[in-house]
Amino acid sequence: MIPIHKDSQWQGISDCKNCGIREMALFADLQDEDFSLIHTPIDTLKFEASEIVYSENQHAGYLFTIRHGAIKLVRNASDGRERIVRVLRTSDVFGLEALLKAQYETEAIALETTELCRIPLEVIHQLSQQTPRLHQRLMERWHKALKDADDWIASINFGSARQRVAQMILKLRLTHTPDITALYSRQDMGAMSDLKLETVSREMSRWTQLGVIQPLDKKGRMYKIMDEETLLNA
Amino acid sequence: MIPIHKDSQWQGISDCKNCGIREMALFADLQDEDFSLIHTPIDTLKFEASEIVYSENQHAGYLFTIRHGAIKLVRNASDGRERIVRVLRTSDVFGLEALLKAQYETEAIALETTELCRIPLEVIHQLSQQTPRLHQRLMERWHKALKDADDWIASINFGSARQRVAQMILKLRLTHTPDITALYSRQDMGAMSDLKLETVSREMSRWTQLGVIQPLDKKGRMYKIMDEETLLNA
DNA sequence: CGAGCGCTTGACCGGCGTCAACACCCGTGG
DNA sequence: CCACGGGTGTTGACGCCGGTCAAGCGCTCG
Numbered sequence: 001m002i003p004i005h006k007d008s009q010w011q012g013i014s015d016c017k018n019c020g021i022r023e024m025a026l027f028a029d030l031q032d033e034d035f036s037l038i039h040t041p042i043d044t045l046k047f048e049a050s051e052i053v054y055s056e057n058q059h060a061g062y063l064f065t066i067r068h069g070a071i072k073l074v075r076n077a078s079d080g081r082e083r084i085v086r087v088l089r090t091s092d093v094f095g096l097e098a099l100l101k102a103q104y105e106t107e108a109i110a111l112e113t114t115e116l117c118r119i120p121l122e123v124i125h126q127l128s129q130q131t132p133r134l135h136q137r138l139m140e141r142w143h144k145a146l147k148d149a150d151d152w153i154a155s156i157n158f159g160s161a162r163q164r165v166a167q168m169i170l171k172l173r174l175t176h177t178p179d180i181t182a183l184y185s186r187q188d189m190g191a192m193s194d195l196k197l198e199t200v201s202r203e204m205s206r207w208t209q210l211g212v213i214q215p216l217d218k219k220g221r222m223y224k225i226m227d228e229e230t231l232l233n234a
Numbered sequence: 235m236i237p238i239h240k241d242s243q244w245q246g247i248s249d250c251k252n253c254g255i256r257e258m259a260l261f262a263d264l265q266d267e268d269f270s271l272i273h274t275p276i277d278t279l280k281f282e283a284s285e286i287v288y289s290e291n292q293h294a295g296y297l298f299t300i301r302h303g304a305i306k307l308v309r310n311a312s313d314g315r316e317r318i319v320r321v322l323r324t325s326d327v328f329g330l331e332a333l334l335k336a337q338y339e340t341e342a343i344a345l346e347t348t349e350l351c352r353i354p355l356e357v358i359h360q361l362s363q364q365t366p367r368l369h370q371r372l373m374e375r376w377h378k379a380l381k382d383a384d385d386w387i388a389s390i391n392f393g394s395a396r397q398r399v400a401q402m403i404l405k406l407r408l409t410h411t412p413d414i415t416a417l418y419s420r421q422d423m424g425a426m427s428d429l430k431l432e433t434v435s436r437e438m439s440r441w442t443q444l445g446v447i448q449p450l451d452k453k454g455r456m457y458k459i460m461d462e463e464t465l466l467n468a
Numbered sequence: 469c470g471a472g473c474g475c476t477t478g479a480c481c482g483g484c485g486t487c488a489a490c491a492c493c494c495g496t497g498g
Numbered sequence: 499c500c501a502c503g504g505g506t507g508t509t510g511a512c513g514c515c516g517g518t519c520a521a522g523c524g525c526t527c528g
Contacts, residue, residue, distance in 0.1 A: 075388040078467075083392050085384045100377045106384065128369075135362075135369055142376035143334045149383035150319045150340065154309040157391055158317050158428055161516065186475065194392055199516055201476055218525070220475060233312075395484065420507065430485055435508055452493070454507060 009051075011044040014117045025065055026093060026119070026137050034131050040120045047110035056107045060098035062118045066090050069114025072188065073106040084191040086145075086152055087111065090175070093141045099124065111184055156193045164193040165203035166234035169213060169225065179225050180216070207231070243285075245278040245349065253351075259299055260327060260353070260371050268365050274354045281344035290341045294332035296352045300324050303348025306422065307340040318425040320379075320386055321345065324409070327375045333358065345418055390427045398427040399437035400468035403447060403459065413459050414450070441465070 016027050016035065027035075044067065047053060053064065053071065064071075071088045085106055088094050097105050098121055128134045155167040168189055173181045183189060186197035186204075193200070204220065207213045212230050216222035225231070250261050250269065261269075278301070281287060287298065287305065298305075305322045319340060322328050331339050332355055362368045389401040402423055407415045417423060420431035420438075427434070438454065441447045446464050450456040459465070 073384070075384070077388075077392070081393070083388050085387050097377060097381070100374060105381060139372070139376070140334060142373070142380065143331060146376065146380050146383060147331070147339060149380060149387070150307070150309070153319045153383070153387060153391065154311075154317045157387065158311070159315070196517055197474090198476085198518085201474095202516090205476070431506090432486080432508085433484055436484090439508070 009045045009047060011046045011115065014042040014044045016042060016117075025091065025117075026063075026134070026141065028137060029133055030127070030131065031133075034127060034133070037126050037130055038123050039126070040122045042120070042123065043118045045116050045118055047114045047116065049110055049112050051110050053108040053110065053116065054095070054104050056105065057103045060095065060102055060104045061121055062095060063093060063098055063121070063124060064095045064108075064116045064118055065093045067115040067117060069116075070111040070184075071114060071116075072109050072111050072191075074109060074191075075106055082191050083194070084188065086148055087172075087192065088148075092144070094145075096138075096141060096145060099138075111188065161193075161195050161199045161203050162206075163234045164195060165189075165200055165207070166231040168193060169207070169223070170228070170231055173225070179228075181213070181223050181225055183221050183223070186220070243279045243281060245280045247275045247277055250276060250351075259325065259351075260297075260368070260375065262371060263367055264361070264365065265367075268361060268367070271360050271364055272357050273360070274356050276354070276357065277352045279350050279352055281348045281350065283344055283346050285344050287342040287344065287350065288329070288338050290339065291337045294329065294336055294338045295355055296329060297327060297332055297355070297358060298329045298342075298350045298352055299327045301349040301351060303350075304345040304418075305348060305350075306343050306345050308343060308425075309340055316425050317428070318422065320382055321406075321426065326378070328379075330372075330375060330379060333372075345422065395427075395429050395433045395437050396440075397468045398429060399423070399434055399441070400465040402427060403441070403457070404462070404465055407459070413462075415447070415457050415459055417455050417457065420454070 016025075016038070047069070054060070056074075056076065066088060068090045070090075071092075071094060072084045073086045073088070073094065075083045075085055077083065094108060095104060097103075124134070124138075128138075151171075156164050156171055158164070158167075168183070169181050172183055173179075186200045189195075189200045190197045204213075208215060208223075210230075212225075212227045213223040214226055216224055250259075250272070253259060253261075281303070288294070290308075290310065300322055302324045304324075305326075305328060306318045307320045307322070307328065309317045309319055311317065328342060329338060331337075358368070358372075362372075385405075390398050390405055392398070392401075402417070403415050406417055407413070420434045423429075423434045424431045438447075442449060442457075444464070446459075446461045447457040448460055450458055
């Protein structure tokens with residue numbers, strides 16, 4: 001089995017109590033005394049693009065939350081095709097299935113340089129036995145994951161290639177600056193929407209041509225959205 | 235807002251303690267004393283095919299579990315296209331988002347004659363405050379819903395029309411007799427897999443032609459699966 | 469500066485959508 | 499009892515969208 005982390009990935013032990021993204025995180029409304037219940041260290045790990053966080057069927061012992069970066073959840077078909085089932089970004093939680101099963105159900109791979117908090121299952125179990133405050137937060141996470149999954153089906157996996165690419169552009173906007181969109185390789189975008197990379201490329205060129213989006217780099221990853229309306233009604 | 239149920243749908247008050255499907259249900263491991271905490275009646279409702287259980291954005295006050303039948307969860311695009319994000323069957327729970335939001339996020343419609351238990355939110359809240367036993371069960375439901383959603387993307391919404399229809403045939407097998415598959419209208423099958431109904435029909439004809447499946451009725455709904463292997467490797 | 473990777477673009481073709489005709493099942497009413 | 503009509507499934511003809519194969523370009527990094 002693939003080791004869960006190499007030394008080069010280890011970034012230190014997380015200080016949850018004073019964490020900058022604590023409001024968004026799983027432990028948002030824990031009290032000071034609750035933190036004293038955490039006996040197992042929560043590590044901070046760093047992954048470079050395309051590094052594997054865990055693989056399908058690997059033993060599941062941790063939950064993860066994203067400090068910054070992005071993760072793709074992947075299912076590999078028996079014939080080798082790769083399908084991206086969901087993309088998670090800053091403050092999202094993944095690996096929730098660890099709470100119920102001994103194995104992860106998808107593969108998790110970094111899409112860019114990504115920093116994670118790795119929370120051992122024991123920590124969750126200790127906390128949830130002794131304080132009820134975690135349950136609500138966990139349920140919020142399940143809810144968000146499920147809603148994201150349903151959105152994924154209803155937006156970027158629905159309709160013509162043109163519509164799918166338009167929806168991807170909209171979906172991958174930066175949270176704090178919604179007129180900028182941060183995309184991924186054409187290959188990955190294809191695996192998200194069940195299109196071939198050439199088709200994605202063509203539709204991207206078309207939107208650029210029409211002035212609906214405007215490239216901000218030369219790698220085809222960052223674009224400024226000029227005409228949101230047109231993308232919505234594609 | 236659409237009323238949550240008409241008198242004609244009302245089938246009586248559920249007796250959860252002695253429910254036949256209790257092992258599969260949310261209340262599987264409640265003790266006798268826990269049932270005494272249920273003060274609000276849990277109704278049993280019956281819906282005919284194409285009747286609406288709830289609509290998108292309708293006020294969410296209940297969780298549902300399926301006693302028997304099938305429900306489609308639908309998102310309606312602004313241009314009128316209908317997308318089925320998931321299909322639920324006997325013993326599945328839906329409307330979980332009611333636990334966190336005041337509105338349902340999808341529309342729920344009966345695919346066939348379906349009997350539901352309708353559980354008021356108060357019941358869940360009462361029980362989960364006073365007994366911890368429900369939490370685990372609820373989490374199992376979130377987990378199953380999320381896994382189903384991911385499977386949906388990775389199987390029946392992935393690859394060629396041929397592969398999608400093959401996956402649908404496999405996915406919609408009867409739980410107790412897995413060599414029989416119970417399908418829906420070509421229209422609905424199309425909305426599940428993002429294909430046109432004619433394409434679904436053609437691929438169905440092709441599998442029948444090849445002897446991979448064999449019709450059991452004249453409406454194109456029930457088939458016997460003769461060659462599972464071929465469907466899997468389509 | 470050259471190798472290699474990812475993106476783009478073109479030419480071609482096949483799969484799927486579109487439009488339409490027809491078959492079949494069933495319920496209704498003559 | 500049969501005639502009729504609507505709803506659903508099937509099948510055909512045709513055209514276009516998106517997949518395939520291939521060439522070329524621009525970055526980036528040795």
